[in-house]
Amino acid sequence: MKISVWDTYVAREDGKTMHFDILVPNNLKVIDTIFGYGREFLSTKPFQTDELSSKECKFCHMEQAPDAVADIISKKGYYIIEMENCE
Template sequence: MKISVWDTYVAREDGKTMHFDILVPTTTEDKDCIFSYGREFLSKKPFQTAELSSRECKFCHMEQAADAIADTINKKGYYIIEMENCE
């Protein structure tokens, strides 16, 4: 499965910056939909964060997804890779 990677940086209430990638099929082009996936991810965190918008989340590149990631995307519509300060 070919996917789009959206590079995302969101400020936390403690001053740290979260960095995570939102992975979606290349056919998913609606930014509001992609941002809603990021907001859903953030809503499950035990701390407050700043708003997620086009300033914090930008298209980065396309790549081929690993099978496990593709399986999750087929079920949920997206996959999140936590990079920094997501815990």
């Protein structure tokens, strides 16, 4: 499965910046849906964050997803890679 990677940086209430990638099928072009996936992920965190918008989340590149990631995207619609300050 070919996917689009959306590089995302969101400020936390404690001043740290979360960095995570939102992975979606490469044919998904509806920005509100992609940002909705990011907001869904943020809602699982025990701390408050700033809003997620085009300022914080930008298309980065396309790549081939590993099978395990492709399986999750097929079922859930997206996959998150936590990079920094997501805990």
